[in-house]
Amino acid sequence: MNDRLNDSALLRTQLFVDGEWRDGKGEAFDVLDPGNGSLVARMSAATAADVEDALAAAEAAFGGWAATTAPERAKVMRRWYELIVEHADDLATILTAEQGKPWAEARGEILYGAGFVEWYAEECKRVYGDVIPTNNAGRRLLTVRQPVGVTAAITPWNFPSAMILRKVAPAIAAGCPMVVKPADETPLSATALAELAHRAGVPAGVLAVVPGPAEEVGGVLTGSPVVRALSFTGSTAVGKLLMRQCAGTVKKLALELGGNAPLIVFDDADLDLAVAGAMASKFRNAGQTCVCANRILVQSGIHDAFVERLSAAVAALTVGYGFDEGSEQGPLISDEAVAKVQRHIDDAVAGGAQVVQGGGTHELGGTFFEPTLLTGVRGDMLVAREETFGPLAAVIRFETEEEAVALANDTEFGLAAYFFTGSLGRTWRVGEALDFGVVGINTGLISYEGAPFGGVKESGLGREGSRHGIDEFTEMKYLCIDGLA
Numbered sequence: 001m002n003d004r005l006n007d008s009a010l011l012r013t014q015l016f017v018d019g020e021w022r023d024g025k026g027e028a029f030d031v032l033d034p035g036n037g038s039l040v041a042r043m044s045a046a047t048a049a050d051v052e053d054a055l056a057a058a059e060a061a062f063g064g065w066a067a068t069t070a071p072e073r074a075k076v077m078r079r080w081y082e083l084i085v086e087h088a089d090d091l092a093t094i095l096t097a098e099q100g101k102p103w104a105e106a107r108g109e110i111l112y113g114a115g116f117v118e119w120y121a122e123e124c125k126r127v128y129g130d131v132i133p134t135n136n137a138g139r140r141l142l143t144v145r146q147p148v149g150v151t152a153a154i155t156p157w158n159f160p161s162a163m164i165l166r167k168v169a170p171a172i173a174a175g176c177p178m179v180v181k182p183a184d185e186t187p188l189s190a191t192a193l194a195e196l197a198h199r200a201g202v203p204a205g206v207l208a209v210v211p212g213p214a215e216e217v218g219g220v221l222t223g224s225p226v227v228r229a230l231s232f233t234g235s236t237a238v239g240k241l242l243m244r245q246c247a248g249t250v251k252k253l254a255l256e257l258g259g260n261a262p263l264i265v266f267d268d269a270d271l272d273l274a275v276a277g278a279m280a281s282k283f284r285n286a287g288q289t290c291v292c293a294n295r296i297l298v299q300s301g302i303h304d305a306f307v308e309r310l311s312a313a314v315a316a317l318t319v320g321y322g323f324d325e326g327s328e329q330g331p332l333i334s335d336e337a338v339a340k341v342q343r344h345i346d347d348a349v350a351g352g353a354q355v356v357q358g359g360g361t362h363e364l365g366g367t368f369f370e371p372t373l374l375t376g377v378r379g380d381m382l383v384a385r386e387e388t389f390g391p392l393a394a395v396i397r398f399e400t401e402e403e404a405v406a407l408a409n410d411t412e413f414g415l416a417a418y419f420f421t422g423s424l425g426r427t428w429r430v431g432e433a434l435d436f437g438v439v440g441i442n443t444g445l446i447s448y449e450g451a452p453f454g455g456v457k458e459s460g461l462g463r464e465g466s467r468h469g470i471d472e473f474t475e476m477k478y479l480c481i482d483g484l485a
């Protein structure tokens with residue numbers, strides 16, 4: 001792995017605690033390349049004691065970091081942003097090695113994540129309060145927003161860099177230390193970011209990275225009264241568990257959970273735009289994103305023409321190893337992920353759906369999977385009820401706008417939805433009727449650090465990005481000052 005890097009010091013296989021690299025007390029574990037199963041590195045693992053040390057260091061650092069001014073924090077964060085961009089190639093190489101996505105896509109993730117650091121380096125200067133018109137001549141009323149305290153983050157493997165930066169950036173910008181548990185599959189992206197934060201001048205204790213057994217590490221982060229806010233990105237099932245575990249200390253919670261995004265194509269859509277949007281939303285990261293179009297609803301008048309063009313685009317996708325030039329779709333993260341995609345295909349075909357493209361594992365072997373297109377899908381099939389998290393486009397035909405909205409909203413999830421139309425009236429009607437936190441209209445790509453990202457229903461709580469994302473790490477305090485008369 002080192003021979004692929006310009007700066008091999010970015011490959012960090014230890015814990016980052018109290019501003020230092022150290023071996024964890026736990027059993028080291030392998031980080032494997034999902035593209036060929038080779039060993040990328042052996043990662044040191046934290047135990048509960050290591051996490052307690054990280055929390056103690058964070059608690060000790062909180063007062064000093066919170067006492068800095070916003071411009072002082074902004075200066076450190078700006079330097080971190082610059083270092084991330086400067087080392088984007090190496091960070092992308094580390095990301096592709098442990099997660100598998102094509103290198104160009106990985107580099108795009110690095111820059112997307114860096115955007116949150118840049119955004120919150122500025123946003124921390126705009127954490128405003130209120131002056132409230134008084135109800136008494138002898139009183140003055142105001143509010144201030146203050147950093148919540150020590151925070152924790154637990155993050156997924158599918159965007160191992162951006163999902164960390166989307167949490168750490170607003171937290172430390174607000175004045176809060178953060179202790180991060182990355183996914184076991186992808187810890188190296190996290191430790192590389194910590195190395196650059198250290199170089200940028202983030203003080204000891206303000207950022208910690210503690211890879212390790214999820215239940216043990218998570219048990220400390222959710223149970224410790226030192227942690228005042230927990231930010232989680234991952235599956236809804238784990239999110240519900242963490243909510244329960246945080247209840248004992250009534251933590252502030254930000255949850256970015258699972259999705260089941262509908263992508264609706266109306267008869268009046270621009271066909272090429274709809275196909276491009278469906279491809280971008282469905283096959284990004286080999287379909288392993290929380291906002292991938294999980295169900296593609298196509299109105300009957302445009303159905304056959306849309307399917308014909310989508311089929312050609314799916315067939316043209318290049319599946320390959322992430323470091324190979326021209327690869328557009330890498331491997332899935334695990335055998336379990338492959339099995340879930342296959343289960344959804346087999347269930348749909350058993351129920352009468354047709355395989356138009358793909359349908360099984362790719363000739364490259366391992367966890368590479370054929371980009372797949374199904375038609376004749378119904379809303380009661382597994383592929384329409386569960387988050388597939390793989391390169392499977394499932395097309396459902398519909399007749400009316402009312403039917404499409406009802407189909408789209410028929411899920412416990414509520415993260416992202418998309419629709420394509422040429423009608424201004426339909427834009428407002430359907431945009432308001434869809435029960436989701438994020439709605440893409442005539443586009444399949446909605447992510448931007450300046451926009452609030454988050455779900456409703458069982459897709460989560462709170463928002464990340466935009467001016468709203470920093471609210472997850474601040475508390476509003478009301479000051480009532482009497483005695484002025």
Ligand SMILES: NC(=O)c1ccc[n+]([C@@H]2O[C@H](COP(=O)([O-])OP(=O)(O)OC[C@H]3O[C@@H](n4cnc5c(N)ncnc54)[C@H](O)[C@@H]3O)[C@@H](O)[C@H]2O)c1
Pocket residue numbers: 154155156157158159163181182183184214215217218219233234235236238239241255256257258259289290291387389415455459460
């Ligand atoms: N809403 C979003 O912004 C968003 C973004 C990315 C991924 N996701 C969701 O994440 C899921 C895929 O990611 P995943 O497979 O890593 O999810 P996951 O829930 O299995 O794991 C996410 C993180 O939680 C940790 N974890 C698992 N069990 C735990 C426990 N008992 N205690 C503490 N930590 C625990 C994992 O180690 C990992 O770090 C999908 O459902 C996807 O939709 C959502």
Ligand SMILES: O=C[C@H](O)CS(=O)(=O)O
Pocket residue numbers: 158159162288289290291446447453
């Ligand atoms: O997988 C979920 C991520 O939040 C997707 S995005 O990169 O933020 O769109």
